[in-house]
Amino acid sequence: MIETGGLIRSLSGRRAARNFHNFVINEIGHAIVTGTFPIGSVLASDAVMMERYGVSRTVLREALKTLEAKGLVEARPKVGTRVSPRSRWNFFDPQVLTWHFDAAPDAELYDSLFRVREALEGPMILLATRHRTAEHVRLLKYWCHQMETAGDSVEQYGLACLEVHGVIAESSRDPLLRSILGVVELTLALALTRDRAMSAEAYRKEASATFIALTAAIEGGRAEEAASLYEAIRRLDRRQAV
Structure with missing residues (x-):
């Protein structure tokens, strides 16, 4: 969860202290909102994502659950985790709004x-x-x-x-x-x-x-x-x- 004011602080280049759970949420969420992970695409496997972000399976899955609660992804059996349509995104979520600052x-x-x-x-x-x-x-x-x-x-x-x-x-x-x-x-x-x-x-x-x-x-x-x-x-x- 991003605190109110986090986007304003980032304008001056200040970075928040690294927390692995929040780091993964931010990296994946930002990639979805800015289009790096397109709508409808299926995210890479757990093994690939764990290596990419340098986190454990537990941290990765908790992060994906948080993103699912924000409406950005949906986990499907035998399919994987798919990026949800924008109509399902929670636009009142401060973090989702913050990621839009860097979007087109x-x-x-x-x-x-x-x-x-x-x-x-x-x-x-x-x-x-x-x-x-x-x-x-x-x-x-x-x-x-x-x-x-x-x-x-x-x-x-x-x-x-x-x-x-x-x-x-x-x-x-x-x-x-x-x-x-x-x-x-x-x-x-x-x-x-x-x-x-x-x-x-x-x-x-x-x-x-x-x-x-x-x-x-x-x-x-x-x-x-x-x-x-x-x-x-x-x-x-x-x-x-x-």
């Missing part, structure tokens, strides 16, 4: 990501203006400051921005809304690594200013203003990302 650009997927954000962030921001506490506001201001002072550090800025999204989700008091953080992280990573609508520096500056204004609107309980500002952030991300 997919306009349909990007449209879907932003549709999900729009559908869920609207109700979330309205709930946040109603249920936010002083602690939520303090955290929002702290992480906005971290965004402002990140300088050229994509990692510091991205992680701080992701924390802001997380605090807003928590302040809504709806536990299911945190499930979109994986979607937010992928769209944010795309926006941070592209120079489309504006330069990376200009993008970060405008987004930071908008988040600061959003924090003030949440603190003041101004629901319509907060919703409008959140929509502005989403439009900014989309223009920069795709």
